[in-house]
Amino acid sequence: MSKLNKVFKITVCIFLFSLCQTKISAQQVVVDSSVLYRIAELEKQVSYKKSGEDNLLIVGVATMGFAAYKTTNTLNGVSSIAKTNSFPDADNFEFSPMFLWRHGKDFLMEFEPSFNNNGLSVNWADVSWFAAPGLIVRAGYFVLPFGTYAKREAAGWIDKLATDPIGIADMTPTDYGIEFEGGLPVGTMKINYDLALTNGNQLLSDGTLTSGNIVDNNNNKTITGRLGFLPFSNSSLELGVSGMFGKVGDQGSAAQGASGNLYAFDLNYIKNVSPFLINIKSQYNIQNISRVNFISPVDSSQTYTFNNHTTSFFAQCSLRPVGANGFLKNLELAGRYTTFNTPANSTFGSNQYTVAVGLDYWLSWRTVFKITYESFTGNSTASKSLNAFNGNTAANTIYVQFSIQL
Amino acid sequence: MKKQQIRKMSVITVILFCLTIIVTSMIGCKASQVVSQKTGVQLWTENCQRCHNTPSPSSFSAEQWETIGMHMQTRALLTNEERDKIVEFLKQ
Numbered sequence: 001m002s003k004l005n006k007v008f009k010i011t012v013c014i015f016l017f018s019l020c021q022t023k024i025s026a027q028q029v030v031v032d033s034s035v036l037y038r039i040a041e042l043e044k045q046v047s048y049k050k051s052g053e054d055n056l057l058i059v060g061v062a063t064m065g066f067a068a069y070k071t072t073n074t075l076n077g078v079s080s081i082a083k084t085n086s087f088p089d090a091d092n093f094e095f096s097p098m099f100l101w102r103h104g105k106d107f108l109m110e111f112e113p114s115f116n117n118n119g120l121s122v123n124w125a126d127v128s129w130f131a132a133p134g135l136i137v138r139a140g141y142f143v144l145p146f147g148t149y150a151k152r153e154a155a156g157w158i159d160k161l162a163t164d165p166i167g168i169a170d171m172t173p174t175d176y177g178i179e180f181e182g183g184l185p186v187g188t189m190k191i192n193y194d195l196a197l198t199n200g201n202q203l204l205s206d207g208t209l210t211s212g213n214i215v216d217n218n219n220n221k222t223i224t225g226r227l228g229f230l231p232f233s234n235s236s237l238e239l240g241v242s243g244m245f246g247k248v249g250d251q252g253s254a255a256q257g258a259s260g261n262l263y264a265f266d267l268n269y270i271k272n273v274s275p276f277l278i279n280i281k282s283q284y285n286i287q288n289i290s291r292v293n294f295i296s297p298v299d300s301s302q303t304y305t306f307n308n309h310t311t312s313f314f315a316q317c318s319l320r321p322v323g324a325n326g327f328l329k330n331l332e333l334a335g336r337y338t339t340f341n342t343p344a345n346s347t348f349g350s351n352q353y354t355v356a357v358g359l360d361y362w363l364s365w366r367t368v369f370k371i372t373y374e375s376f377t378g379n380s381t382a383s384k385s386l387n388a389f390n391g392n393t394a395a396n397t398i399y400v401q402f403s404i405q406l
Numbered sequence: 407m408k409k410q411q412i413r414k415m416s417v418i419t420v421i422l423f424c425l426t427i428i429v430t431s432m433i434g435c436k437a438s439q440v441v442s443q444k445t446g447v448q449l450w451t452e453n454c455q456r457c458h459n460t461p462s463p464s465s466f467s468a469e470q471w472e473t474i475g476m477h478m479q480t481r482a483l484l485t486n487e488e489r490d491k492i493v494e495f496l497k498q
Contacts, residue, residue: 057466057473102473110477130476133486152481158458183483185437192483228483233441235452270456277455365459 053104058406060097060112063156064088065370065401075391089399090117092162097406098123106130124174134182141212142179145194145226146172146242147264147283149314156403160279160318160334161358162372163399167312167340171262171285173211175199177221188233195225200246201260206347207294207308209248209260209287218256222246226264240266248289258290275323282315297347298386306345306383314338320362332360344381347388352378358399366405373398437487446495449488457482461496468497 067089071082096114103109108130112123126140143151150172153159177198184191200222201209226242242264249255266283289308296302318334340352358372376395382388444452454460466474475493478484484492 055469055473057470059474100473100477102476105472105476108473108476108480110480128476128480130479136480138480152457181480181483183479183485183488185441185485185487187436188438188441190485194483233438235456238456268456279455362459365461366465 055100055102057100057102058097059100060095060406061155061157061403062095062406063401063403064093064095065162065399067162067397067399069395069397071393071395073391073393075389089162089401092156092164092399092401093117094156096123134184136181138179138181139177141174141176142196143174144172144196144198144224144244145179145181146224146244146262147226147285148228148238148240148266148268149281149283153281155405156401157366157368157405159403160316160332160360160370161336161356161374162370162401163354163356163374165283165312165314165316165336165338166352166354166376167310167338167342168283168285168314171264171287171310171312173198173201173209175211175222176214190230190235192228192230193226194228195223198222198224201248202250203248203255203258203260203289203292205294206297207289207292207306207343208348209289218247218249218251220247222260236270238266238268240264242266249292255290255292258292260287260289262287272322275321277320277322279318279320280316283313285310285312287311296386297388304345304383304386306343306349308343308346310340310342312338312340330362332362334358334360342381345383347382347386349381349383349388350378351381352376368403370399370401370403372401437485442487444491446491446493450492450495453482453484453488453492454478463496463498466496471496 065088066085068085069083071084073080073082094114094116096112096116098110098112101109101111106129108128109126110128111125114121114123122141124140124142126138126142128136128138131137145151147168149165150169154164154169175196175198177196179194179196181194182192184193198221199213199216200218200220201211202213202217204210222244223246224242224244226240228238228240230238242262244260244262246260247256247258248260249258263286264283267281269278269280271278287310291305291308293303293305296304314336316334316336318332320332321328323329334357336354336356338352338354338356341350342352343349354374354376356372356374358370360371361369363369374395374397376393376397378393378395380388380390380392382390451460463471471493475489475496479486479489
């Protein structure tokens with residue numbers, strides 16, 4: 001009897017268990033279909049948003065402001081004063097969206113059109129191939145590796161002052177060619193190199209240089225190289241030496257043998273001295289061009305010549321109380337001294353100096369509002385016999401500027 | 407005088423360049439252990455502020471940071487290890 005009872009109990013248990021299982025599986029079927037539907041929908045959405053190998057990004061810079069000038073020119077003992085002001089300060093206004101187009105991890109295209117005082121122009125248009133660790137190969141139209149200011153520090157949202165140091169960026173060409181560059185670790189130090197082969201500069205009829213010719217003016221290519229050295233493990237100091245060598249005269253012209261030899265030395269140092277962040281930047285450019293004869297602008301049957309030697313230098317120091325609280329930590333004080341000496345006895349020779357001081361307010365890490373005062377002195381060394389001497393000029397300018405990285 | 411100066415400077419430049427290449431080759435282009443152990447945060451602080459303020463990680467998406475990392479490597483000439491660590495930190 002007890003055996004029969006036991007069998008009965010087991011049968012009831014099996015029945016109840018199978019009943020429960022049927023109910024659970026029925027519930028599962030209902031739940032699964034809705035979840036599966038939802039998952040399918042999500043998968044569809046994710047497939048639209050999943051990261052591909054390519055990425056197109058638009059960044060760039062916009063800089064605008066106001067400048068008020070007072071200029072005094074003294075020629076033959078007679079002075080004239082001019083006061084002007086302008087929206088924007090023409091030399092520094094720009095709206096430059098930059099297109100970065102990445103193909104996987106090996107290729108990057110960079111294109112930066114710019115609307116500025118030259119109208120619509122292009123700052124660079126190039127393709128970089130990340131060929132190997134420590135080797136990037138670039139081709140196209142790019143800023144040459146001559147010093148660091150033009151390539152790294154000139155953008156309005158990076159520059160601590162509203163103006164560029166005179167002569168420095170002007171002596172750094174943008175040109176068509178091919179470039180090899182990279183950064184390498186060397187123990188606790190680092191070095192970086194940058195070597196470019198380009199069409200090169202072109203000597204103009206007054207002895208100045210121009211660049212960026214898509215058709216080379218001679219068959220000689222210009223070599224530009226920079227070697228950077230970061231001796232400290234925290235990368236706080238970088239020292240660089242650059243050289244640019246090539247023929248500058250037009251093929252078949254009287255000046256076809258003329259060459260240009262340029263050198264640049266740069267320094268960048270950053271130091272945290274609580275509560276301040278101190279940044280020192282400097283660059284010294286030297287430009288030597290072969291002595292050639294130019295046609296006189298006064299009498300085209302005559303020629304003239306001069307020692308075509310140009311130098312430019314700047315030293316800048318900025319101070320930001322990053323350790324302070326609130327309003328103070330967004331302020332930055334900057335000062336800069338610049339010299340720019342162009343060839344004496346030419347039609348454009350002068351010795352120029354500027355002193356600039358500025359106070360910046362950082363609205364964000366890439367948005368800045370600047371007030372800069374700049375004092376300029378220019379003493380003409382141009383040829384009097386060519387009617388090019390224009391006396392001495394002194395200018396005081398206040399700039400109010402806003403710059404943002406887009 | 408000028409030509410002599412130019413030659414002198416050219417020679418000095420070439421010598422400095424060659425010396426650097428030789429020293430680099432001898433050491434074998436390897437980062438020391440101290441440098442290799444640096445985190446993305448450290449490298450982000452040290453390298454970005456060489457030119458500009460340190461960027462906020464929230465400014466761009468992970469994909470965009472990859473692109474910007476490549477662009478910045480061409481400007482600041484970062485080593486590959488530095489770029490990868492900084493980008494990884496900024497993507498978080």
